[in-house]
Amino acid sequence: MRSTYRVQLRPGFGFAETAAIVDYLSDLGVGALYTSPILTPTPGSTHGYDVVDPTRANPELGGEAGRRALVDRLRAAGLDLVVDIVPNHMAVEVPSTNKWWWDVLAHGPESRYAGYFDIESFPVLLPVLGSDEDVSELRVDGDVLRYYDHTFPIAPGTGEGDAVDVHDRQHYRLIDWRRAGQELNYRRFFDVTTLAGVRVEVPEVFDATHGEVLRWVSEGDVQGLRIDHPDGLADPGGYVRRLAERARCWIVVEKILEPGEDLPASWPVAGTTGYDALREVCGVFVDQSAEEAFTKLADSLEVPTDYAAVLDESRRLITSQSLATEVRRIASHVSDVDPAAAREAVAELMVSFPVYRSYLPEGVEYLTAALARARSQRPDLGEALAAIDTQLRAGGELATRLQQTSGMVVAKGTEDTAFYRYTRFAALNEVGGDPSHFGVSVAEFHTAQAHREANHPLAMTALSTHDTKRSEDVRARMAVLAELPDEFGDAVHRWTAQRGIPEPSLNLLAWQTLLGAWPINPDRLSAYLDKAAKESKIRTSWTEHDEEFEETVRAWPRAVLGDPGLLAEVKAFAARITPFGWSNSLGQKLLQLAGPGIPDVYQGTELWDLSLVDPDNRRPVDFADRADLVSKLATGWPPPIDETGAVKLHLVRTVLRLRHERPSLFTGYAPVYATGSAAHHVVAFERSGLIAVATRLPVALPGWGDTVLDLPDGEWVDQLTGRATDGRLADTLADYPVALLVRGA
Structure with a gap:
């Protein structure tokens, strides 16, 4: 497995339409097509995660004949196939x-x-x-x-x-x-x-739900599997061990790792789907010195700045409302404890988890930490927590149910609630991220990449997915705001006085989103803000509507875009930060594609893509336009850095083709450092005869001046420009803010 390209299949873009872009993917240098689920879902499904029949390929995508035709096309082009599968649940809506x-x-x-x-x-x-x-x-x-x-x-x-x-x-x-x-x-x-x-831990159920997919694997049609939501399973470790034994192919799991957390050592998988890499790669382009300024801005707008408090509040809301039935069910398994105390203790324990779930007996330290925190928060529940502790360590139904549910509480409380309430700097509010950790230092970045190369060199890495809160290019542009905290703060105060949303957290999120996704039409922005308002559950929610507030939110984009003076200011600010956003986009894409792991490119993001959370990020992609640009690049055309995004396509194509042609270059990992006045504006690493170089914090970069990259011996040639370099960054990065150097090329 060299690299993957994720495609969202749906009615109207099925197996035949996917087969039609295989030549384009091959020209791009992609190693494997990576699809959304292709088993039969609820009729009309646009995502495929609502499977109703796991025994046959989705007829609305072209059925078995269409699937086979796609496989034949991939084989002819030399591409692998990776399929997303859903072991945790089935759809019962119809x-x-x-x-x-x-x-x-x-x-x-x-x-x-x-x-x-x-x-x-x-x-x-x-x-x-x-x-x-x-x-x-x-x-x-x-x-x-x-x-x-x-x-x-x-x-x-x-x-x-x-x-x-x-x-x-x-x-x-x-x-x-x-x-x-x-x-x-x-x-x-x-x-x-x-x-x-679904009880996939039962052998009969595993066989019934996986038989068709495993047939595809055994017949050589599928070379990799992406496992959706393993945290919901009764025994994730047992499941992946059984699957690996039966499939014997590349397997990655959609597992959210908190900073510093690792996959259980007993799991025979290549790694995660890459949210941990996303946090590291995007974070290194954030100016950490801006934290105090953004905290002051949020405070001045009455936006919460105590992340731990917001997280606790959000998780408690989930345990008491949307997941209260799961808390009740778990508590029913607690022996010799008052039922009400058992429910409160179970809820407090899940609120206190430092990670999504533990995998007992592995990860027992996370359970210990959660219990300690729960006891400190609720000493009155000491007896109930002690009983839970004893039963958990003995295994059984209570241990299974609590582990299955803790990830649900953390995910719903964090990603779908706290991330919409704690909006101090929304570029950090991403799946797998920690918004209280303001960016990633260069040293932390290098440590994380070396760890991935040493422990999970075949794990997937990602910057955008169908589940990210905003695309990689939106985050890259929002990162520029961390270099302009005072200018941004003044603008937000001025704009809020004119056209503010009467809910502080959503108001601050809205201005960041408007600049990050600019230009954006009012319908898209209105749909996003409506979802954000409901997810935050502050003034309205999916179940308890405040119709008047919702109408105010939906009307906000047109009010802002219809105000000539305000619109001119927004346009001017967006124009100021856009070129720096392009620099960040290219930098983070290079680090992901050239770094340790198997990089995934989410559909369409080989050009600039300013999508927001689903369903905005599942809009159709213009593959014909991209194919035309690839043909132009094949002639040797050096694309400019402009609004077309052709330069990003040039970068993606160059790295992916090099991964295909010279895979030996993409092994090992070592930091590369620079000396000189602008040394802190570069992040670079070497693999095996390859060096990736990226500009960071571009706003404050006056020029490279005397800054020189400390290159190992040999002649180094930039694959993006074809020019040799001796390490002087003023020359190396004269055309693009990134360089991909190969020794002896």
């Missing part, structure tokens, strides 16, 4: 499309599939009604029960009489959707009730 779930609803605990799903008890509670009184709206239609567009099976011999009576005889109960957070009795994906947890 029961009739999921034959296993339908059978469970029809036959209850007697269904042959009852053990496939993680169901606590029967009847299964299905939160689909507008209110509990809506049960009167049910009607019997032959052998099914209908509620508007929803259809449910009727158990054999129970269909006679009034619809309400028929409903009461079933192995399920339709309830008010608002009751899900407190009462649901099946495990789900986070708080998404339409995705039911």
Whole structure:
């Protein structure tokens, strides 16, 4: 595996359309096509994570014939295939499309599939009604029960009489959707009730859910697997060991590592999907000296600046509301403790986790740390926490359930709540990041890369994914603001006085987003801010709406863009920071592509891409335009640094093709340093006869002057320009803010 290119398949862009871009990917130098899930999902799915039938390729993408044709095209071009798979859950939103779930609803605990799903008890509670009184709206239609567009099976011999009576005889109960957070009795994906947890730890279930994908692997159609959300599984370690034994291919896991955390040593995988690399690579372009200025700015706008407090508040909100049913279920397994105290202790323990989850007996130090913090926060729960501690270390159901759920609390509390409340400097608010850690020093960056090369040299690295809060190029431009904290602060105060959003955290996020994603049309920005407001759960939420506030938020982009004076100021500020953002974008892309690990390029990001959180980052990509530019680059055209982004494509193509042609260059790791007046503006490393050089903190860079890179002996030639260099950065970086040097080229 050399590199991957992630493509989001969907109805309208299926196997045939993907096959049509294989030549482009090959010309780009890509090693493997990396797809979103391609098993059969809910009809019309635009992402594929809502699988309803894991035994066949998605017919809306072209089905088995289309899949085979794509594989043939990839083989002819010499590209591998990496497939995203979803072991944790299946979609149950439309029961009739999921034959296993339908059978469970029809036959209850007697269904042959009852053990496939993680169901606590029967009847299964299905939160689909507008209110509990809506049960009167049910009607019997032959052998099914209908509620508007929803259809449910009727158990054999129970269909006679009034619809309400028929409903009461079933192995399920339709309830008010608002009751899900407190009462649901099946495990789900986070708080998404339409995705039911699957018991993949059961061998029969593993075989049923993985048989088709493993057939693809065994027949040589698939060379790599990306595992979605392993933290939700009962036994992630056991799962990846079984999968690795059966698949014997390259495997990476979507595991969020906190700074300093490592994957369990017993997992036979290449590594993670790369959020840890994202934090390191993007962070080294942030000016750490700006932290105090941004803290003062946030304080002056009444935006919270105590990250630990925001995190605690956000996680407690999740345990008490959207995931309260999971807390209740875990607490029910705590022995000899008052039920109310058990629930509070379980919630406090999950709030206190320093990582997403522990993998007992590995990672016991994280459990110990969580217990210590929970005891310090709630000494009144000492007896309950002691009982939980004893039971956890003994293993069993309590240990399994708590480990499965801690990651849900951390993810929902951190990524989907705290990151929208703690908006001091939003470039740091990324999956796998720590917004309280203001950037990454050059020394920390080098240490992290050397660690990856030594421990997980084949792990995936990423800068943008389908789940990132904002694209790599938005973050790169926002990083420029850390070099202009006073100018930005003055502008935000001035603009807020004119057109502020009446919620401080969202207001500060909105101005950063407007500049980071500029130019952006009002519809895209409005959709993003509406989502951000609901995720923060401060003035409104997905379940408890403040319609007046939501309308204010949705109207904000047009109000700002319709104010001539304010619009002129925003345009001028964006124009000032854009060239520096381009420099940061090129720098971080080079460090990712040339550094340790297997780099992934998310669809479209080989040009400038100013996307925000999904679904904005899943918009269609103009591959024809990119293919035309690659053809132009093949003629030797040296692209300028401009709004087309052709220079980024030139960088991506150069590095990926070099990875393909000379893979031996991309081994080993050693920092390379510079001397001179601007030495702190460069970050560079050597691999094996290759040196990557990137400019950092470009705003304050007056020029390279006497700064010289300490090159090892030999003749070094920049692959981006074709020029030899003796290490003087004024010459080496005369055309581009990055250089890719190869010895003896």
